[in-house]
Amino acid sequence: MNNPVIIVGSGLSGLRAASLLTEKGIKCRVLEARDRIGGRVLSASDPKRPDLGKFDLGPKWFWPQYESQIAKLVKELNLETFEQYSKGEILIERFQIKPPERCELKEHTDEKWVRLTGGVQSLIDVLAETIPSEIVELETRVKKVQLNEAGDITVEAELSDGKRKKFPAKAVILALPPRLVAHHIEFSPSLPPNLIADIVKKPTWMAGQAKVVAVYDRPFWREVGLSGYVLSAVGPLEEIYDASPNNGPGALFGFFGMPPAAREKMGQDKILKLVVDQLVKLFGSEAKNVKAIFYKDWSSDSETTVEEDLSPLKNYQSYGPPPVEGVWEKKIIFAGTETNSEYSGHLEGALQSAEQAVAEIINLNEKDVS
Ligand SMILES: Cc1cc2nc3c(=O)[nH]c(=O)nc-3n(C[C@H](O)[C@H](O)[C@H](O)COP(=O)(O)OP(=O)(O)OC[C@H]3O[C@@H](n4cnc5c(N)ncnc54)[C@H](O)[C@@H]3O)c2cc1C
Numbered sequence: 001m002n003n004p005v006i007i008v009g010s011g012l013s014g015l016r017a018a019s020l021l022t023e024k025g026i027k028c029r030v031l032e033a034r035d036r037i038g039g040r041v042l043s044a045s046d047p048k049r050p051d052l053g054k055f056d057l058g059p060k061w062f063w064p065q066y067e068s069q070i071a072k073l074v075k076e077l078n079l080e081t082f083e084q085y086s087k088g089e090i091l092i093e094r095f096q097i098k099p100p101e102r103c104e105l106k107e108h109t110d111e112k113w114v115r116l117t118g119g120v121q122s123l124i125d126v127l128a129e130t131i132p133s134e135i136v137e138l139e140t141r142v143k144k145v146q147l148n149e150a151g152d153i154t155v156e157a158e159l160s161d162g163k164r165k166k167f168p169a170k171a172v173i174l175a176l177p178p179r180l181v182a183h184h185i186e187f188s189p190s191l192p193p194n195l196i197a198d199i200v201k202k203p204t205w206m207a208g209q210a211k212v213v214a215v216y217d218r219p220f221w222r223e224v225g226l227s228g229y230v231l232s233a234v235g236p237l238e239e240i241y242d243a244s245p246n247n248g249p250g251a252l253f254g255f256f257g258m259p260p261a262a263r264e265k266m267g268q269d270k271i272l273k274l275v276v277d278q279l280v281k282l283f284g285s286e287a288k289n290v291k292a293i294f295y296k297d298w299s300s301d302s303e304t305t306v307e308e309d310l311s312p313l314k315n316y317q318s319y320g321p322p323p324v325e326g327v328w329e330k331k332i333i334f335a336g337t338e339t340n341s342e343y344s345g346h347l348e349g350a351l352q353s354a355e356q357a358v359a360e361i362i363n364l365n366e367k368d369v370s
Pocket residue numbers: 008009010011012013014031032033034037038039040041057058059060061062140141142143175176177180184185205206207209210211298303304335336337338345346347348349350
């Protein structure tokens with residue numbers, strides 16, 4: 001039987017796995033719940049102002065001196081990169097009633113924080129071009145994975161019209177946050193208790209976070225010697241960085257200090273007003289002239305986040321490969337950044353997990369042939 005490998009999820013790990021399997025001539029299909037590819041990678045543009053460019057609402061940086069797989073892939077795919085802007089002073093906001101302090105930003109080592117021109121979405125888009133488009137099925141939410149006594153696997157998914165579709169599978173690569181597997185996918189027979197206990201202890205990276213990007217006609221803060229980098233004990237943003245494209249308008253992005261429940265209670269309009277007020281306090285009245293503003297609260301996105309992710313991270317998390325034993329061994333293979341030991345949470349971890357999953361599939365294939 002020559003069933004395809006089914007990959008659940010079209011984030012960076014799922015797409016990389018599909019690309020590597022395609023390169024090896026191994027049949028695969030990618031099933032994706034959302035109506036878009038990329039998962040936590042999301043680069044937004046304003047439909048009314050596409051000239052402003054694309055801005056990352058998910059990941060933004062990689063660190064090539066430590067992260068060899070992403071550095072290699074970006075080079076192979078001929079993607080253009082540039083370094084995070086960091087010249088000038090940092091602002092520290094300690095008290096609500098006092099102006100922020102300006103401090104010199106210490107030249108830290110030779111560590112490079114690297115960005116992709118056109119946003120991280122450009123990596124996703126170019127990677128998607130390396131696989132046949134017809135193998136990716138959007139709005140196909142995997143609900144159940146079944147294994148019969150003969151060892152055949154069937155993956156069952158719900159489509160956008162509520163209908164169910166079944167996919168026979170040679171093996172299944174679960175390229176999605178492990179907690180989503182535990183919460184949203186039924187297994188028959190059930191997954192062993194030790195495996196479930198392990199996967200629920202892998203919090204989804206950044207799932208409780210939200211990001212805002214304010215776009216201006218130019219990076220005016222640079223003209224007065226500011227880097228755009230801010231640390232705030234006051235909020236609503238607790239960390240702010242320059243998010244300007246390498247050519248064109250200016251942009252600032254920030255991570256929130258407010259917990260998810262407080263953001264939900266306050267609502268988007270009020271949050272965005274507070275954000276602009278904070279930017280004006282920090283950078284002066286020019287910060288009022290926002291050309292576009294983007295907001296993404298990942299904590300309310302059920303394709304990334306489950307309820308446990310809304311609480312602060314505790315020390316009990318255990319990133320790395322889940323222990324798959326018993327009947328499911330060699331039938332389901334976990335990928336996704338949370339299943340990588342060294343770079344869990346990062347784009348690098350997503351890529352390394354995909355390579356590991358594909359190595360396991362190749363191993364299975366070789367055993368089939370011998
Ligand atoms: C705000 C933010 C900032 C970040 N900043 C950085 C950064 O600067 N640098 C860095 O290296 N990393 C950063 N990260 C982390 C990085 O985004 C992730 O490590 C990476 O994108 C994870 O990829 P993945 O493929 O493992 O998972 P995901 O991207 O989560 O992909 C999983 C996919 O599975 C799909 N899915 C879910 N359920 C189902 C189902 N039942 N059936 C079918 N499909 C399903 C989802 O829709 C999704 O497309 C950031 C993340 C966020 C949210």
